[in-house]
Amino acid sequence: MVAAAIGGVAVAVATFLVVDSGSGPTGPKELTSDQAGRLAVTRFLNFQAGGRAMTINVPGTAGELTITGSIDYRGKIGYGVVRGTGRDTSSDGLIQWTAANVLVHPMTNAPAKAPARPPGSGWYSRPLQRRGSSLDSSLAIALKLGSDRPDNAELLPQNGAAWVGRDRLDGHQVDIMTGPSAARATTGTAGTSGPAGAVRYWIGSDGTMYRVRVGVASASEPVVIDFDTHKYVPVRPVPGATPTR
Template identity: 75%
Template sequence: MVAFLVTGNDSGPTGPRALTSDEANRLAITRFRNYQAGGRAVTIIVPSTAGGLVINGSIDYRAKLGYGVVHGTGRDTSSNGLIEWTATTVLVHPMANAPAEAPASPPGSDWYSRPLQTTGSALDTSLAIALSLGSDRPDNAALLPQNGATWTGQDQVDGHQVDVMTGPDAGAKPGTAGTVRYWIGSDGTMYRVQVKVASEPQPVVIDFDTEKYVPVQPVPGVSPPR
C-alpha cells in the first residue's frame, strides 16, 4: 500500500491550513512549469487489488504524449511491455521480458491500439492524470484557496525540500476535496503528485525526474494529437 507521509521538524507548523500568497502562486504555476520544461521523466505507480503496475518513462507536455515501460508488481508478466498514450488513445506493445527502461525509439511493429477509457480503469485514469499535469498557462492563484486548496505540510523528495498542498482536480473522485496532493519545490517545480481515483481504494502516485528525461517519439505510423 502506498501511504501518504509528511515529514519535517516536529516543532514546525502542521496542516492543513490556508495557503499563503507565495504558496498559492507556486501551486498556480506548477503545471505550467512542466509545460515550460517541455517534458519530464516520470514513474507512475498504478494501484490495483490484483497487483499494481509501475510505468517508467517520459511525458512530452507540449505534444501531450507519454511513453514508457510497464512492469507488474505482485502479478504475472502478462501486463508487461511498452506503452504510449495520448489523451484519447493507448498503444501497448506486450513484452514478457520487458526492459528496465523503454528504448529511446519505439519499435516499428506489434503495437495494439485502443481508446483510453475515461472510467473504470485505474491504469487509464493514471495515464490521463499524468498527462494532465502540464498546462500552457498558469492556474488562477486567487481562485485556488476559494476552491479548497490548502497547505498540509513539508517533506523531502529525492533531496528536494518541498511543500505539500492539496490543489486542482487532476482526475480525482468527483465531489471530494483534498484528494489531489502536490509536492512542490520553492520555485514551483512539481516533484510528486498523489491522487485518489474512483476505481481503487489506494491512490495513484506520480514521481517526477526519477530518471533522465528522454524525448518522446511517436510510434511509427501514428501521429501525435494536435
C-alpha cells in the same frame, strides 16, 4: 484552476479522498501568497520544460503496475515501459498514450527503461478508457499535469486549496499542498465528485512539481506520480502511428 489539471479525468474516476500521511503534515492551513503562486505555476512549469521524466505507480488488487517513462507536455503524448509487481507479466511491455488513445507493445521480458526509439511493429491500439481502469485513469491524469498557462493564484485559496505540510524528496525540500475543491470551483472549471484535497502536490521552492498523489475510483490505494526519477528522454511517436489528442 488546478482542479482542471486532473478534474477532466477525476470527474469520472475519483470519488473518495485517500488521505496521505505525508511526512508529518501539520495542516491543512490556508495557503500563503507564495505557496499559492507556486501551486498556480506548477503545471505551467512542466509545459515550459517541454517534458518531464516520471514514474507512475498504479495500485491494483492483482498487483501494482509501474510505468517508467517520459511525457511531452507540449506534444501531449507519453511513452514508457510497464512492469508489474506481485502479478503475472501479461501487462508488461511498452506503452505510448495520448488523451484519446493507448498503444501497447506486449513483452515477456520488459526492459527497465523503454528504448528511446519505439519499435516499428508489434503495437496494439485501443481507446483510452474514461472510467473503470486504474491504469488508463493514471495515464490521463499524468498528461493533465502540464498546462500552457498558469492557474489563477488568487482563486486557489478561495476554492479550497490548502497547505498540508513539508517533506523532503530526493534532496529537495517541498511543501505538500492540496488542490481546490470541485464543489467550490468556479464556473467553467472541471472538478472531482470527491471532497477537497483529493489531489496532493509535492512542490519545490521554485514551483517545480516533484510528486502528485491522487485517489481514483477503480483503486483502493492512491496513484502516485514521481518526477525526475530518471533522465528525461524526448518522446518519439510510434512509427506509422498518428497521435490522436
